[in-house]
Amino acid sequence: MKIKRKIEIAVISDVHLGTYGCHAKHLLTYLNSIEPKKLILNGDIIDVWQFSKRYFPKSHLKVIKKIMDMASDGVDIIYITGNHDEMLRKFSNTTIGNISIVDKLVLELNDKKAWFFHGDVFDVSIQNAKWLAKLGGYGYDLLTLLNRFINWYLEKRGKERYSLSKKVKNGVKGAIKYINDYEKVISDLAIENNYDYVVCGHIHQPKMEYKENKHGKTMYLNSGDWVENFTALEYQFNRWKIYNYNKDKLAPFYVDEDMEDLEVRDLIAAITIVEQQEKKVK
Incomplete structure (x- = not known):
């Protein structure tokens, strides 16, 4: 029997389901290892x-099914909207x-x-030049796709993973200034x-620090x-703590075997269950 870690709140952001850079299986391993009271999707x-439509693999569907x-x-699932899923702001x-779907959230904790908010509203490049930000997003997606091939090769050789995007970011003074x-x-x-x-995401830089x-x-x-x-x-x-999959992952937790053959109809069934619960509450 798998023993899950009971936690009060888990916060994840910037999963980017539907892109080549998303590591959905890693996320599923994490979600299978915890039992939170609240899951905040930031x-x-x-x-x-x-x-x-050409790229939305089953592992990405499994993440949605798992959350359902x-x-x-x-x-308690709280979905805070971001810029890449801004259509949900409607x-x-x-x-x-x-x-629940919200744009921001305030909680009393002890x-x-x-x-809580995603953070894109404070990003000048997003607000003033969305087309440029989207173009950058496509370039980032191609970079992460290339990075996956490189890491596949390195892992086959028994060598440590390497992040191209981190190297690019850390090598550009403007990027460091932007983050600061x-x-x-x-x-x-x-x-x-x-x-x-203050809890945010958006810039893909995990951090916990007093300001x-x-x-x-x-x-x-x-x-x-x-x-x-x-x-x-x-x-x-x-x-608060930062969970890091590469350092903190628990070996017994993997993608559920009964989710291997997940189809779209299973996802629809999960959504239907949630809707039925809502009707019972009413």
Whole structure:
């Protein structure tokens, strides 16, 4: 019998289902290893910008099915919209069963206020030149696809994985400045509004760090991504931690065997169960 870790809150973001860079099987392993009271999906879970009917493998469908199953088992699923799944913003403040769609979220955690949002609203490149941001997204997708082939070869040779995108980001001074500016703007705003925690995603940079200015301090948290870092945030025993799949994965947990033959009809059945639960509540 598999023993799952019970946690109060799990936060994942930037999964980018529907793209070559998404590591859906890694995410399924993680989701199978936990039993959260709340699962917060902090934006860019499904990549609508780069969505193609030609590429949406079963492992990506399994992630959606798994989340639906968690909702039907009583887990509170909160989907916070991001820029790559911005079409869902038309359905903000909608609730179906245990699944809610919102643009932002505030929670009281042990007498402390936590502010959750994806983070794209603070990205000037997204707001002022969306076409350029989308173009960059396609380039990033091609880079991660190339990276998967490289890592496949390295793993066959018994060598350590390598991240091309990290190398590019870390080698560009402008990228480092952008990340620092992003974190500062968000943290300063959180301090101004008296939030003890500010939790975001968007920039694919997992982090947990106290930020301070002359007006006070806050804890800045970024859940990272499931494209290159494979990270999540977890809250338990009044503490936050960054879960890192490459360092923290538990060997007994893999993709459920009974999900191997998942078809679209199974996904529809899972959604139907959630909708039926909603009708019973009403």
